[in-house]
Amino acid sequence: MAAFTAILRKDLRLEMRSGQSTIALIALALLVLVVLVFALDPAVARGPQTAAGALWVALVFSGMLGATRALTAESENGCIRGLLLSPADRAGLYAAKLAAAFIFMMIAEGAAVVMMVLFFNLEFDTALMRVAPVIALGALGFASIATLLAAITGRSRASDLMLPLLAVPMYVPALIAGVRASTAALSGLPFSAARDWIEILVAFNVLFVSAGYLLFEHVITEE
Amino acid sequence: MAAPVVETHGLGKTFGLHPVLREIEFRLLPGRGAAVIGGNGAGKSTLLSILAGLSAPSEGQALVFGIDSRRLGPRYRRRIGMISHRSYLYPNLTARENLEFYASLYGVADAPTQIDTWLARVGLEASADERVRAFSRGMEQRLAAARAMIADPMLLLLDEPFSSLDTDGQALMSRLVVAALARGAAVVATAHAVPEIENAELDLYEIVRGRMFPLKEKEREEVRHGRLRTLLGR
């Protein structure tokens, strides 16, 4: 637990100093939305359904970048070995990196939500408050698998290809559930309409956060 | 007799088809130091990585504090300090922040005082609030020494600690090693050829073709005087 707070505090301090990851993530999320606005026919593509879809595309892409960023912070000067050498337990390291990736993603998603409302002609109203927890669940789920997988793909060739290749298929269930739940929330439907989807999201999170927590030590150590 | 800090049995490491280390039998008692010399790629760094638990041996085992090096828990990792050829310091944090971070990871008691003491000890109090990115290689190495020793490790692993240090820095490093030995820590240091640790009584070893040999008195003298004669040449 001490390791978790120490590493997370250090990561946030580094991020506040440069702001690199935050800016990169926000820019990416916005670009994704812009691309989708032009890729979709504006006559057809409006309303909650498309908006929710666009938001989740942005989430997946920013998540990929966020998880990679959180781990590459440790690659300069061999800092990752410094962490492995220290008494910090590997699970604490995973939790800290997961939290950092999650925070980066949420910042990017915050920006993406604002842009979504503007681009897709929605309203700034309470519907957004209901989307927030859904997005948070989705971001946590993505961060949980992406952090685990980024530690693996960081040591493979073509790592920027391998991470999405592994992470996206695994994320499909949460993606389906998240888009449906967000659509329901944005359309102003009651919670019961999205209940099944929320349950899937929660199950996904429980499963993959604990799997990552248990398996991280096997991917972070060296031979 | 005190239990050895480091003990290896038939230790070997193979990278691909290349046996880097083999059949290494090595013991180190508390308060004793060993200097391991060997050329580039002789396997010195690999040996230290294994002792630190960062790398798994291919054959045999290494016991550190009596524990298999692959299974060193937090309690034991806390008692190991390492200086490698990479500094493990965050370039965008200041010297003080780097030490604060490692002090909190190692659970150092009374961290602020310790950090000040160590910054003074390695002669960096004037640059304490500068970012490490702006440091010269030598300053970074000094800070790395403070980072490695801030939690008073009982096993110090020093991978070519004198490289990139000026004369003052080398003298400082020697003092730090002597002080560590004096408080009962065990030290393993590596060097290209001449171990520069002037005052410390270090047992000398040489790695030749993957195996580690203790150097005898006469060979020691020669090594001390900078005339390294590898065993291979005999």
Add this chain to the structure above:
Amino acid sequence: MARKLVTSLGVLSLILVITALYMVFEYVPTEADEGIVQRIFYFHVPCAWIAFMAFGLVAVAGIFYLWLGGQIWDDLGHAAAETGMLFCTLMLVSGSLWARPMWGTWWTWDSRLTSTFILWLLYGGYLMLRVMIEDSRQVARFAAVIGIVAALDVPVIILSVRLWRTIHPAVLVTRQGGHGLQDPRMVATLLVSLTAITVTFAWLFLVRFAELRMGTRLAALARGIALAEVRSGDI
């Protein structure tokens, strides 16, 4: 011994497959609604079952690798993933060839098709990673972790995809479930081809596994020789 097992499995699978083919083309009656294409089903379903089972094997091998270590577990998982990928591909191809005349489309986001397609992607990523990482001991640990995580994902995928397609009705809601094998001869044919495909899988899996073991042995020998060569130069 092992070689004998592989050979006899091969012979057995050949006999079973020929029997199954005979039953599929001659013995079983043509299904009334779907006509002759329905006969694809007798090999399609067993392929699906194998694809899922092989993934289970990959995960089990991964758990044992992380638990006990040992290259044998990694070779096991590798062979299972590769053979599973083959059957998963065959299932998608046969499904597609069945959907075209039946549904008038090569591909539809039917719940089963979608789940198996994601499974195929997961297999693909797993096998791709094995190619992309050179260090063999690293590969083994990474592959084990991915195998385990992917297997955990499979039930969630199936659940979410099913919910996705039922809540969001499409033109082509699955008819597959309602096949209703009315004729006992259809059941018999399915059972025989199920056995035939399972035995064939076991055979292909063992062939690949034996080959991987051979590769492992080769690497160990090469290491032994390198070590012996260094030793022979010792003083």
Add this chain to the structure above:
Amino acid sequence: MEHFGYLFATYSIIFVAMFLYVAFIWQRQSRLESEVRALEAKLKALTEPRSESGGAESGSKPSP
């Protein structure tokens, strides 16, 4: 016999794919086997002269 083409294509693809897979592995396996045999012979030649130490040589032994 409507759609017989699809049925035929399916079963052809299934068996061609399996056959190719096995043929490919077998070819590779026979190559591996010959390599293993060559290496085994080489290792034997290397270790034979000092076989009395049973492979666990101490290193201090004078080389032949």
